[in-house]
Amino acid sequence: MIKILIVLLLLIYFYSILHGFFSVLKITSCIEKLEIFLQSTSPSYDGTLVGDTYREPLNNVLAKYPDICEFTSYNSQTLGYEKSDYENYRSAVSIYHELFMERNFLRKYFVKSLNPFSALKKLISFPSSLIYHMGFRMKPSFSKIFNVLAWIVAYLLTMYEEEIKACINSLLKLL
Structure with a gap:
């Protein structure tokens, strides 16, 4: 990742x-x-x-x-x-x-x-800018919280990728 x-x-x-x-x-x-x-x-x-x-x-x-x-x-x-x-x-x-x-x-x-930190800022704010382009407007304070939560969720999804796949497969086998 x-x-x-x-x-x-x-x-x-x-x-x-x-x-x-x-x-x-x-x-x-x-x-x-x-x-x-x-x-x-x-x-x-x-x-x-x-x-x-x-x-x-x-x-x-x-x-x-x-x-x-x-x-x-x-x-x-x-x-x-x-x-x-x-x-x-x-x-x-x-x-x-x-x-x-x-x-x-x-x-x-x-x-x-030209400042690399501006690219880093754009990367960090990517989740809220994606939501913004979908038509949802957020307050700046909520946008910052949303960005942090979105990156934490993305990290957790990649960290527990195999377990999530196994869980989904077992749920599909039950159906």
Whole structure:
């Protein structure tokens, strides 16, 4: 059981590092697309955009928009083909600033994932996070108690594995 826990701990550790790294890369590419579009034009006073070189960068941003939506909140500005170029520009400015802030959080998550103790914490809290993903919400204090009890039960089940099998077999023979 110890070997399995160590392998699981290493998997969690490396997954957290890779997930954090690729999230930072992905949001950086979204920011770069937005930046290219925002630098290709500027708004005029009559509600239009200056120049005509912004069309291709705008199409690149709109193509990248599903990736951008992964990092924005529900209440964020939206981009779309049906919107005017000026509306897309104003929305892009807002999204650009929001993505910069989100990238700061993702960088912090990445640096935090380099600490092996964060992987250990995720491993220890695995039982309550499994219950959480099933839709049950627990208070933090109960969650900690539940984690300890779940790991004790898992240990006892592996320690008395043979006896449990024998007991189940004997009960099945009686039926």
